[in-house]
Amino acid sequence: MQYDLTDNITSIDVNGAAIFGVFTDKNIKILAKYLKTTDIAKIKEIIKKSSFEGKINQSLCIYDTSNKKLEKIYLVGLGEKNKYSEKSFLKAVSALSKICKNNNLKNIFLSIDSLLTDKIKQDWAIRNISIHINGIDYVYNETKNKTKIKINYKISKIIFISSLLKKSYLSSLKKYFQQGVAISSGIKLAKKLGDLPSNICTPTYLAKTATDLGKTNKKLNIKIHNEKEMKSMGMNCLLSVGNGSEEPSKLITMKYNGGAKNEKPIALVGKGITFDTGGISIKPSNGMDEMKYDMCGAASVLGTMKTISELNLKINVVGVIASAENMPSGSATNPGDVVTTMSGQTVEILNTDAEGRLVLCDALTYVSRFKPKHVIDVATLTGAVLVALGKVASGVLSNDEKLTEMLMKSSNVSHDYIWELPMWEEFQSELDSNFADIANIGKRYAGTITAACFLSRFTEDYSWAHLDIAGTAWNEGANKGGTGRPVSLLTHFLLENAKSL
DSSP states (O other): OEEEEESOGGGOOSOEEEEEEEOTTOOOGGGGGTSOHHHHHHHHHHHHHSSOOOOTTOEEEEOOOSOTTEEEEEEEEOOOGGGOOHHHHHHHHHHHHHHHHHTTOOEEEEESGGGOOTTSOHHHHHHHHHHHHHHTTOOOOTTSOGGGOOOOOOOOEEEEEOSSSOGGGHHHHHHHHHHHHHHHHHHHHHHHHHHSOTTTSOHHHHHHHHHHHHTTOTTEEEEEEOHHHHHHHTOHHHHHHTTTOSSOOEEEEEEEEOSOTTSOOEEEEEEEEEEEOOTTSOOOSTTGGGGGGGGHHHHHHHHHHHHHHHHTOSSEEEEEEEEEEEOOSTTSOOTTEEEEOTTSOEEEESOTTOOHHHHHHHHHHHGGGGOOSEEEEEEOOOTHHHHHHTTTOEEEEESOHHHHHHHHHHHHHHTOOEEEOOOOGGGGGGGOOSSSSEESOOOSSOHHHHHHHHHHTTOTTSOEEEEEOTTTSEEOGGGOEEOOTTHHHHHHHHHHHSSOO
């Protein structure tokens, strides 16, 4: 996609559609900078006769102006000006992105001035416009009849119209627009991996995806550990989850070396259960098809690694994915079995459907060898987080208040929401076992917290945060599909920690 910046709409050299934001006061004074008086009078009359009130998710199309280069003009509602916020802005950008796609617009002239107020930072705005514009072409069609697939929508050119942003800003515009391109690219990869069925997206497929990413960037080194190697490292807990499956488990390590050699890396650890039947503690059949999304933590790590590779960030990052398929069979792990983790601690597996923490605990022990500055694990870990936070926010629990503060800041910037839950010492006794050092589940209540308490037993040597994305990783119902969260959150966090943005 080509992009540029102009303060003179009359000088545009290609045909296209212009898009302007309008508040509920229906003031279109900003259009007067770019259109003739006769056009403004006509647009005012069309607004007066229409039902357009400038509310969020409202739009109005004007088909004819004196500027022959403008095939159409779209007015997009921004809501009440005194209530305009970053959230309002994101809703408006989402709406205008859908207009572009639904009307197959190729060349777009976007009035950035009409979307900005003193509450909206222009660099942030450009990045988020880019994320949305570049993300609207995602369509899942991997397993559909190839002869019936519609060609994905693509924008050819976007020109930002502004009398406030000078040509000297163009380099910054390109920088933040490109950040949005890369974030969108990572989100789309995470969506695709989540949406693929489990007979395609296996642990081996995830390993191949990582390997392919490594071929695109010399700073990205990939290592795939097989079951024999994991056994030799003592990863019995991770391996216990895949015991009942014919699909071999994988431990995937992605090292991105963009910073100084002596710089401690930030580690991202993803849960990669490519299908979760619950094992011997089998799940009810209703909605079990959605358990293909139980690898969305892994998908978000892969998406984030793709994003930072495309941005060539000056930072060291290690991505680790613990991947297995949880199936019931004669060789599956039984409730009541005791296994020894890589850390040497023993675990009584009371419920084989609490398998995510079993693969993660060995991965969290493994990642300590990289002497990380921070470790963030990402997992569709508990249904309990849905009870607490619904599908709006992911849960965050941590042993480091400063790390949590940084993640919360990134959440506020990205609007990929997280919310902190407590992990007090009083919850740890819920995991007591008569037969092992620790049980893999607690009692009935506070399931998200006791799951994090379990993981905390393996993270005492470093700064760590756990993101439970079971409520946010995919949408249900008519819009069923992966969301790509929290790629945006993780990328913003890494952008803040990179030496050079």
